Amino acid sequence: MQVTVTVNGQSYTRDIEPRMLLVHFLRDELALTGTHWGCDTSNCGVCTVLVDGLPAKSCTMLAAMAVGHEIRTVEGLERADGLDPVQQGFMTEHGLQCGFCTPGVMMTARALLDRNPHPTEDEIRRAIAGNLCRCTGYENIVRSIRWAADNASAEVTS
Amino acid sequence: MTATTDEATVGFGRRHRKEDARFLRGKGNYVDDIVLPGMLHGAVLRSPHAHARLVSIDTTAAEAHPKVKAVITGAVLETLNLAWMPSLSADVVAVLATDKVRFHGQEVAFVVAEDRYSARDALELIDVEYEPLPPVIDATRALDPDAPVIRDDIEGKTDNHIFDWEAGDAAATEAEFAAAEVVVTEDILYPRVHPAPMETCGAIADMDKVTGKLTIYCNTQAPHAHRTLYAIVAGLPEHKIRVLSPDIGGGFGNKVGIYPGYVLSVVGSIVTGKPVKWVEDRSENLMSTSFARDYHMKTSIAATRDGKIRALKVDVLADHGAFNNTAQPTKFPAGFFHIFTGSYDYPAAHCGVKGVYTNKAPGGVAYACSFRITEAVYAVERIVDCLAHELDMDPAELRMKNLLRPEQFPYRTPTGWEYDSGDYPRRCERRWSSSVTPTSAANRPTSGSAAS
Numbered sequence: 001m002q003v004t005v006t007v008n009g010q011s012y013t014r015d016i017e018p019r020m021l022l023v024h025f026l027r028d029e030l031a032l033t034g035t036h037w038g039c040d041t042s043n044c045g046v047c048t049v050l051v052d053g054l055p056a057k058s059c060t061m062l063a064a065m066a067v068g069h070e071i072r073t074v075e076g077l078e079r080a081d082g083l084d085p086v087q088q089g090f091m092t093e094h095g096l097q098c099g100f101c102t103p104g105v106m107m108t109a110r111a112l113l114d115r116n117p118h119p120t121e122d123e124i125r126r127a128i129a130g131n132l133c134r135c136t137g138y139e140n141i142v143r144s145i146r147w148a149a150d151n152a153s154a155e156v157t158s
Numbered sequence: 159m160t161a162t163t164d165e166a167t168v169g170f171g172r173r174h175r176k177e178d179a180r181f182l183r184g185k186g187n188y189v190d191d192i193v194l195p196g197m198l199h200g201a202v203l204r205s206p207h208a209h210a211r212l213v214s215i216d217t218t219a220a221e222a223h224p225k226v227k228a229v230i231t232g233a234v235l236e237t238l239n240l241a242w243m244p245s246l247s248a249d250v251v252a253v254l255a256t257d258k259v260r261f262h263g264q265e266v267a268f269v270v271a272e273d274r275y276s277a278r279d280a281l282e283l284i285d286v287e288y289e290p291l292p293p294v295i296d297a298t299r300a301l302d303p304d305a306p307v308i309r310d311d312i313e314g315k316t317d318n319h320i321f322d323w324e325a326g327d328a329a330a331t332e333a334e335f336a337a338a339e340v341v342v343t344e345d346i347l348y349p350r351v352h353p354a355p356m357e358t359c360g361a362i363a364d365m366d367k368v369t370g371k372l373t374i375y376c377n378t379q380a381p382h383a384h385r386t387l388y389a390i391v392a393g394l395p396e397h398k399i400r401v402l403s404p405d406i407g408g409g410f411g412n413k414v415g416i417y418p419g420y421v422l423s424v425v426g427s428i429v430t431g432k433p434v435k436w437v438e439d440r441s442e443n444l445m446s447t448s449f450a451r452d453y454h455m456k457t458s459i460a461a462t463r464d465g466k467i468r469a470l471k472v473d474v475l476a477d478h479g480a481f482n483n484t485a486q487p488t489k490f491p492a493g494f495f496h497i498f499t500g501s502y503d504y505p506a507a508h509c510g511v512k513g514v515y516t517n518k519a520p521g522g523v524a525y526a527c528s529f530r531i532t533e534a535v536y537a538v539e540r541i542v543d544c545l546a547h548e549l550d551m552d553p554a555e556l557r558m559k560n561l562l563r564p565e566q567f568p569y570r571t572p573t574g575w576e577y578d579s580g581d582y583p584r585r586c587e588r589r590w591s592s593s594v595t596p597t598s599a600a601n602r603p604t605s606g607s608a609a610s
Contacts, residue, residue: 017275019275020275024274024275027190027191028273028274031193032184033184033186033188033190033191034183034184034185034186035184036188036190036356036357036407037190037437038356038357038358038407038440039439039440040439040440040441041440043440044356044440046356046357046407073184074183074184075183075184077183077184078183083182087182087183090178090182091174091178091179091182094175096178096181096182097408098355098356098357098405098406098407098408098409099177099178099181099186099405099407100186100188100355100356100357100407100408101356101407102181102182103184106182132356133356134353134354134355134356134408134410135408
């Protein structure tokens with residue numbers, strides 16, 4: 001089937017099998033490999049992308065279901081003037097180690113801050129409940145998101 | 159946290175890491191991100207049984223799939239002398255099962271296809287007939303006289319015993335126990351755990367038949383050990399093999415081991431003449447790759463009534479799964495387990511470790527690179543807690559009474575380790591005075607058998 005999907009503001013048309021998962025569409029068809037494939041079962045969150053601004057597990061969503069929606073991936077996080085505050089927060093507060101869960105956590109964080117610019121620590125922790133990190137970086141991840149909230153309008157650097 | 163983040167230090171300092179720039183932009187280079195021209199995709203058919211005889215495999219329908227390029231079975235590998243590979247612990251591991259399957263999730267067949275979905279479709283077209291056998295799941299039953307023999311591939315094998323290893327002085331330890339005022343014994347189980355890195359294991363093998371060179375992209379933590387093994391199985395000199403270990407999405411020891419999937423991607427590339435990518439899914443990672451722990455530790459401590467430890471002994475039953483594929487760099491079959499004497503001063507100690515086969519995934523030492531130190535520390539600290547409970551003594555006071563003193567260094571332990579330096583009492587005093595005292599009843603063990 002032919003689908004046209006908007007990812008990071010750009011429209012892509014591809015012929016795909018109807019069963020193709022969004023995560024494989026992004027990775028294999030569009031070469032946007034920042035979105036990772038970790039568990040296939042919506043548990044781990046490394047495949048998290050934003051669908052119309054809300055976090056979704058792209059391993060349990062068909063690419064065809066993305067038609068007519070705005071998909072945003074980690075590749076679309078950086079702004080024209082530099083890193084998104086979330087990215088800068090992760091760098092400043094060491095919110096990543098191996099980096100495999102990081103794109104998913106950052107997308108979840110972006111969605112949280114878009115809806116709630118000043119979350120409490122509890123709200124941050126609840127928001128990332130669907131994103132696992134095995135390098136045990138939750139403390140630093142929470143600090144990173146807090147940094148992004150506190151520096152939403154900070155001058156960005158790369 | 160009371161300190162501000164500017165003042166607080168983290169383990170690796172405040173320096174920006176050079177890899178963060180690409181990770182934060184989604185530009186990491188993990189093995190599944192790599193695409194080579196003409197690359198094919200592999201998938202592994204796995205056993206649904208823990209223990210079963212392989213009666214027949216029919217791959218006709220899978221081979222007829224329009225997008226399938228090759229279907230490889232154990233029988234095919236046997237003709238290439240590749241059905242078994244050496245393990246990292248003087249054993250062999252089945253690359254694909256030929257005679258029996260020995261754990262749930264064991265590799266039975268490998269399909270190479272044009273894309274990853276087709277490869278998995280074709281797995282469902284393979285018809286395998288199994289004759290189920292009684293499995294050995296409980297390690298404590300593995301050496302029962304009537305236990306089924308798992309490794310009948312080893313000539314003359316009549317039981318599930320792998321090795322016996324000991325450290326320390328058994329006679330001196332028994333003498334201390336015979337004369338002891340108090341003896342406490344506890345069966346301590348450190349159960350099997352899985353490291354579960356966020357990124358599963360995977361590889362891309364690219365065999366260039368013209369130059370005879372093999373290139374493998376693999377998310378391994380031990381590329382040099384991998385190269386040596388691939389040289390052995392592929393019959394190539396090491397200088398013709400290049401192992402590239404790109405960004406790794408967590409390892410924790412899980413990615414030290416050499417798994418059949420890696421070797422199968424090499425075989426797939428040799429057979430098809432194309433690069434072959436194999437990346438396992440989460441279920442495969444959990445059911446078939448290296449575990450940690452699985453130590454049944456019968457631990458006994460001998461002491462005087464006033465709380466001076468005299469001796470410690472541990473008898474370990476080590477569950478190594480279906481193949482002894484422990485991946486650890488020590489020369490001891492139980493790693494550094496004989497560090498179990500801990501930080502305490504007493505004259506005698508002994509440990510015996512018995513390794514057994516069970517119908518579980520092989521592996522052994524993974525996770526936090528413990529090399530069995532984690533198990534050892536758990537055994538000694540748990541039994542000291544049990545002793546404190548038996549003596550109705552403050553566990554902190556009991557420890558303080560038995561800690562090595564600074565003037566004893568360098569100190570040789572009863573199992574042969576040399577400790578070079580330390581001031582354990584001062585360290586403990588500092589720690590205990592700045593935190594909750596461990597005296598509370600909540601910290602006391604609730605069980606523990608004793609004899610005096």
